[in-house]
Each structure stands twice: as C-alpha cells, then as structure tokens.
Amino acid sequence: MSYQYLSEEQRDRYRRFLTDPSPENLEQFFYLDADALAEVAKKRGPHNRLGWGLQWGTARMLGTFLADAVGDVPHVAVDYVAEQLGVADPSCIKHYAERLPTQHEHAREIRGLLGLREFAEAEAETELRVFVASRAAQTRDSRRELFDRAVVWLIENRVLLPGITTLAPLVTNVRAEQLAAVNEHLVQQTPVEMRRELLETMVVPIGKKVSPLEWMRTAVALLSGTGMKEALNRSVAVWAFSAGAWMWAGSFR
Known part of the structure; x- marks a missing residue:
C-alpha cells in the first residue's frame, strides 16, 4: 500500500486522538474565543453546543472534523469544552451523533470561521508540494519525517488533512522527484x-x-x-x- 513506509504509530494517530490532549493542547486548540462563543450560543440544546465546540477543537488540533465519530474525543477535551459552555452534564454529547446533517452544518460554519481550506484545492496542494520539495532538497529527512512535517504544515496553514492514501504517496513522489533533480544537478556540475x-x-x-x-x-x-x-x-x-x-x-x- 502507498502508506506502508509509515510506522504503525504514525498510521494510528493520523487524524485521530491516541492520547489525551495535554493541558497546553487544550488551551491552544479547544479554547473557544469570542467569535466561537458567539456562534455556539446560537445552537439549540447543550449537546449541540458541546458538539460544535468539540468540532472546533478537533479541526484545529487534528486538521479534520470527527463528525459522527465525535464520541472518540477524549473525556478531558469534552470536560474542558463543557466547562467553557456551562454544560453541566458532558455525557449529553452522546446525543450529538443522532443527527448527521447538523454535524455537517457545524463543520461548514467552523470552516468559515477558521478560514480552513480543503486539501483538494489546487493552491493548497501546490503549496504543500513546494514545502516538501524544499525540505527534501535542503535536509536529509526520511519519508517518515517528511510526512510528519507535511501534517504539521497543513494544520498550521489551516488546510484540512486529506486521506492518508493521498498524503503518503504525495510525500514519496515529491521527495523522489526532488532527489532526482538534486542528483541531476550534481552530475551536471561534476567533471567527466x-x-x-x-x-x-x-x-x-x-x-x-x-x-x-x-x-x-x-x-x-x-x-x-x-x-x-x-x-x-x-x-x-x-x-x-x-x-x-x-x-x-x-x-x-
């Protein structure tokens, strides 16, 4: 498969929570700013407000929306968001998965608020290719290292992560192309x-x-x-x- 070169741990944590977010992660990604609080206040029912807040945090931290899998969010994150929203019973989140269209609507709202881009946009993919090619040319990063750096770059640049079968081969191909270009340049500069x-x-x-x-x-x-x-x-x-x-x-x- 196109992502076999990745470690099992890399595959497992891609677009998922493997461990509880640290206190620093909670404050960095799950803290609801004024715009988020104003938007979430419009939602009916504590489960919808809590679900919206968790979608906000997971999109920022993981570069993806968990949608119907929002129940996979660690309890520490659920409790942290519930406290901000004044939701007394965080277990109400189980009702959020009952209506998928609502989750998709929330995802669209959050994309607009955060300025998130879909990876399929030509500009986003081109920018990532330039970044990976630059790293491959200037460093000795392995494919695994380049993959992790690509994930961080996408999240920092507010681009939603694509499927692993899209990102993993892209890293492999760009690295191979760049190394071939470097080798060709060296050959041309080397006397016969x-x-x-x-x-x-x-x-x-x-x-x-x-x-x-x-x-x-x-x-x-x-x-x-x-x-x-x-x-x-x-x-x-x-x-x-x-x-x-x-x-x-x-x-x-």
Whole structure:
C-alpha cells in the first residue's frame, strides 16, 4: 500500500486522538474565543453546543472534523469544552451523533470561521508540494519525517488533512522527484573525469572483498597510530578525485 513506509504509530494517530490532549493542547486548540462563543450560543440544546465546540477543537488540533465519530474525543477535551459552555452534564454529547446533517452544518460554519481550506484545492496542494520539495532538497529527512512535517504544515496553514492514501504517496513522489533533480544537478556540475573515477570506486578489485567506495566510507575503529594512518589514507583517497593521479590506489592496497 502507498502508506506502508509509515510506522504503525504514525498510521494510528493520523487524524485521530491516541492520547489525551495535554493541558497546553487544550488551551491552544479547544479554547473557544469570542467569535466561537458567539456562534455556539446560537445552537439549540447543550449537546449541540458541546458538539460544535468539540468540532472546533478537533479541526484545529487534528486538521479534520470527527463528525459522527465525535464520541472518540477524549473525556478531558469534552470536560474542558463543557466547562467553557456551562454544560453541566458532558455525557449529553452522546446525543450529538443522532443527527448527521447538523454535524455537517457545524463543520461548514467552523470552516468559515477558521478560514480552513480543503486539501483538494489546487493552491493548497501546490503549496504543500513546494514545502516538501524544499525540505527534501535542503535536509536529509526520511519519508517518515517528511510526512510528519507535511501534517504539521497543513494544520498550521489551516488546510484540512486529506486521506492518508493521498498524503503518503504525495510525500514519496515529491521527495523522489526532488532527489532526482538534486542528483541531476550534481552530475551536471561534476567533471567527466571525476564521474569516471567515482564509477570505478564502486567496482570490487580482484582479490578484494569490498569496493574502494565501501573502504572509504567505512569508519576507522582503531584508536591508535595505525588507526590514524588508516583515517588519513581515506581522506587522501577522497581528496584525490580528479587531482591527476590515483593517490588512493596505494593506500587501498
């Protein structure tokens, strides 16, 4: 599958609550500001007001609306929002799932208040691609790391998270494209003679167990004069490329 490279923990927490939000998370994401309180006051019934408030928080924290799964919101978040709204019995939230159209209506209202964008919008996807490509070009982030950074970027830029089968392959493809572009740039900047030398370092000489490249990239473990000599030999080998002679040849022997 397109998201198999992700860890089990990454897949499990995508657009879900795995643990209770911390007190800091509650204040950052589930605190209802003046605009939110004004809107939620229009709702009929404590379960609808509480459900609206929880949708507000989950959209901000997880980048998605839980809709009929609002019952999956941790109790600490339910209690935190209920206290703000003066809802005496937080268990009334169970009634919120009884009318799906109401939940969808609330989601539309919250999208407008928060300025949330759907990922399907061309602009949002293009911006994310630029971000991932930039990270891939400037860092050594793995696909897993880039995926997590993409999730954070989307939430911070108020873009609703797409399905995992959409985001995971996008990260893979953009990273592959960017690395290919970086490699092509390096090849173009590398003199032809050096390219030949580099290719030859991957060939295992007769009578040897490893290639010169593997020898050069293997760390020296001996903390002694001999070890220092080996380390210097490797440095000489690297600096010898396109210097006019195979200075490392004698060292490798």
